[in-house]
Amino acid sequence: MVKRISNMFEKTYKYVLIILFSLSFMLTYGQRNQIMDRPKVDERIEMLSIVFRLAGNREYNSDVFKRYVDRINEHYGPFEEHELITFVNKIKNENGIGYDAVMSMAIHLDDKFNLKQKNIDETLDRRWSRTNALQFVALLKKFYKDSNSKRFFQDNRALYNEVQKRFLPIYEHIELDWYPKFYGKKPSEKFLIVNGLGNGGGNYGVAIKNPAGHKEVYAIMGTWSMDSLGMAQFPLQHYFPTLLHEFNHSFVNYLLEKDTTIFRDSGEKLYSAVKEKMNRQAYGSWQTMLNEALVRAAVIKYQKDHHFSSEEISKETNEQLDRGFLWIEQLVDELDNFDRQRDRYPTLENYMPVLAKAYQSYAAxxxxxxxxxxERRPKIISFDGIQDGQTNVSSMLGELKINFDKPLLGQGRSFRGISKESFPIIKGHRYSPDKKSVLIDWELEPNKTYEIIITRNAFRTADGIPMKDHYLKFSTK
Structure with missing residues (x-):
């Protein structure tokens, strides 16, 4: 009898543990889903990306995911002259519609491609006028029907499911609890992750208010890495910082909106100094630049708090320095200072006046x-057997040796031509043992002028600092 009771107790105990574990999982998963939805492929995003691909927008014409792009070209090639595409070409040239404005329109459509008109004036990107938005949507619905897009999306459902599955580990890796702890507030927005299959390296953050008046923030993640079979893959080290970046916007963007005056002088001075680099990233104002700087500093703060390797943190820091956020290291230090004084500053919002004073020193x-x-950038110090502008280079010179002042990472090569005709035939490359030189095997023709841009993409230090692009011109005899 005692043994039977013991067995019953043991079974009951196991059931209780299972139930408690299940409840814990459901609560944790439910809380995660309240803050951030699982990643998915969204037909609205794909449809708008395809339309602006057909219209020739460079940012929507990546062919990195060739398996998918080939399907797009095969299905939609006959519709390049559709009246929708003609209209898009007109309004994009007149109003500069591209990049995030395209994705903004996508999330302002319902699943039947009807425009959510209540949000036009409030959250739709301002490059869309109401008139253009309404006409675009009318033509889009016609295009969807004429091109039989329903069949295209049905035919690619298995591909979409596989991409979603492959991205899931990135989503599961993020510790969502860190954000309200660090910022001192819970997010007031819902965060949604969308995989943009045809967007290449383009990542976009756009937002809309739902019918209840709550903000929904979309992180539309590009697809720029493929496995050996040409299928999209999502290496953690490449995609995770981007996701951290986009989620930080949910906590940062409102802070400057509260009071821009305390940052104006320093913001304008900093923006003036780095305006060219900011414009290349479509950051057209000092306010946007400061938002981006704080978001990027918060990514590094997250990495430090989660004990990322020094190499990973250094690489992320140097990337931001290279992008023009020259005060990023000092800003991260300031976030550490904030975190050490949480009894005095419960939220980052409370700390903004202190941050404004720090920005005055950054500007100075x-x-x-x-x-x-x-000074930390690698620089070309010489070429062996050739000089910039030389006009009598031997066409028998089968090798170009590029010498740098610092050791490089020593992986790959990166060149760009001015034209196909003026670019030499490059057959291979190798690095010197100390990685301070790279030797390029090439073929030259006599009596010809060559123009080459040695680019930053591959030629960088081990901690990720790239050289500046170098233009090389010479002629053979």
Whole structure:
């Protein structure tokens, strides 16, 4: 009898543990889903990406995911002259519609491609006028029907499911609890992750208010890495920082909106110093730049708090320095200072006046910050057997040796031509043992002028600092 009771107790105990574990999982998963939806492929995103691909927008014409792009070209090639595409070409040239404006329109459509008109004036990107938006949607619905897009999406459902499955580990890796702890507030927005299959390296953050008046923030993640079979893959080290970046926007963007005046002087001075780099990233104002700087510093803060390797943190930091956020290291230090004073500053919002004072010092030091970083860049110090502008190079020169002042990472090569005719035949490359030189095997023709841009993509230090692009011109005899 005692043994039977013991067995019953043991079974009951196991059931209780299973139920408690299940409840814990459901609560955790439910809380995660309340903050951030599982990643998915969204037909609205794909449809708009395809339309602007057909219209020739460079940012929507990546062919990295060739398996998918080939299907797009095969299905939609006959519709390049559709009246929708003609209309898009007109309004994009007149109003600069591209990049995130395209994705903004996508999330302002319902699943039947009807425009959510209540949101037009409030959250739709301002490059869309109401008139253009309404006409675009009318033509889009016609295009969807004429091109039998329903069949295209049905035919690619298995591909979409596989992409979603492959991205899931990135989503599961993020510790969502860190955000309200660090910022001192819970997110007021719902965060949604969408995989943009045809967007290449383009990532976009756009937002809309749902019918209840709550903001939904979309992180539309590009697809730029393929496995050996040409299928999309999502290496953690490449995609995770981007996802961290986009989620930080949910906590950061409102902070400057509260009071821009305390940052204006320093923001304008910093923006003036790095305007060219910011414009290349479509950051057209000092306010946007400061938002981006804080978001990027918060990514590094997350990495530090989660004990990322020093190499990973250094690489992320140097990437931001190279992008023009020359005060990023000091800003990360300031976030550490904030985190050490949480009894005095419960939220980052409370700390913004202190941050504004720190920004005054960044603005005062911007010239020295710039000079310090430029000194860390690898630089070409010489070429063996050739000089810039030389007009009598031997066409028998079968090798170009490029010498740098610092050791490089030593992986790959990156060149760009001015034209196909002026670019040499490159057959291979190898690095010197100390990685301070790279030897390029090439073929030259006599009596010909060559123009080559040696680019930053591959030629960078081990901690990720790239060279500046170098233009090389010479002629053979």
């Amino acid at each position: 030091d911007i010239s020295s910050l710039d000079a310090t970083f430029e």
